[in-house]
Amino acid sequence: MRRLFDEELADLDSSFTEMGEITAKTIQAAVQSFINHDREGAHKIINNDFKINEREAAIEKKSFEMIALYQPVTTDLREIVTILKAVSVLERMGDQARNIATSTIRVKGTKHIKKVEEQLGEMGELVAQMVSEVMSYYVQNEALGAETIAAKNHELSNNAAQVRTDSVNAMKEDAQLVDSAADYLVIAGYIKRIGDYTTDIAEWIVYKRTGKIIELNPGYNYFI
Template sequence: MRRVFEDELNDLHVRFSEMGMMVNEAIYKSVKAFINHDKDLAREVIHEDKHINEREVELEKASFEMIALQQPVTTDLRMIVTVMKASSDLERMGDHAVSIAKSTIRVKGETRVPAIEKDIADMAEAVKEMVEQVLDAYVKENDKKARQIAEEDHGINDFSNNIYEKCIDEMTRDADTIVGSMDYMFVSSYLERIGDYVTNICEWIVYLKTGKLLELNSNASEDEF
């Protein structure tokens, strides 16, 4: 029984990590499509999102069955709960990749601003690195690393503020860039939110290892006000 349970738990981990890689690829492709104005690639991201959603449902079902049939406690239960919770975060990260892809398809040849597109590409690169780091921390159950990922700056806010300022400048200077700049703002906000989900997953890794539920580096902090 224990043997079966451990195999199942291992399988759950593997499928969760795979889901993470699917999501990371979706984010990467969606930004690439946006920057290169590649509507076919954007459609691919939208199309492939259903596999991510299916994987989430699979993980939900497997988790539920493992709890119901094997009645795990303490660490084992915590592992399953982590997958249950963190898979929702991954699924929503995938949804944001879809939103970026949809922005790409919506674009109708407006005046583009290469300097801002460069910032978006750099921001996406930083987000992609966060996603890769968090998947690695999950696989290694490295709660220290998870805390570090959540607490480090990664420059996401700087990218976001910078893109915001540049968009305002461009729109004020040349009204033809308004529609395109709105898209830049949306894409930047989706990337920012993907970063927030990475922080959520970090919280789940800390929970997995320590049993403690923390709020790491929340954007909802009131310190600023």
């Protein structure tokens, strides 16, 4: 019975980490589609969103089945609970990527602010890296590593605040930039929210490793 449980848990772990990597790539692709004004790429992201949703449903179903069948306790139970909690967070990240893609399609041929678009690209790279790293920490069962995600999220907050400042200043200087700047603010908010979700997963990794509930999203992580 124990061998079967370990095999199924390993499969569950694999499915979860694979979903994390797919989500990270989707986020990165969504941001790149926006700054490249690639509507075709944005449509692909929207059309493939159901795949992330299906993965979430399958992982949740498998998790509940394992709890009912094996009735795990202590560390085994914490691992399954962590996956149950974190997989829903990954799905919400996918929703934010879809929102970015939707914004890409909505944006029309308006004037652009190259500096801000470069900043958004850097934010997209950073948050995708954060997602990949937090999934690695999950695999390694590394609580201390997971806590470092909070520092990167703080950096992301600072970047988002800079996008906000530059966008607002651009709107003040040139009324023709209002539409573009407003979209930049929205996209920065989506990316920032993904960063917050990443720290949520880090919190569950700490719980998995130690059994302790901690807060890695302090009040200073704001955008607007």
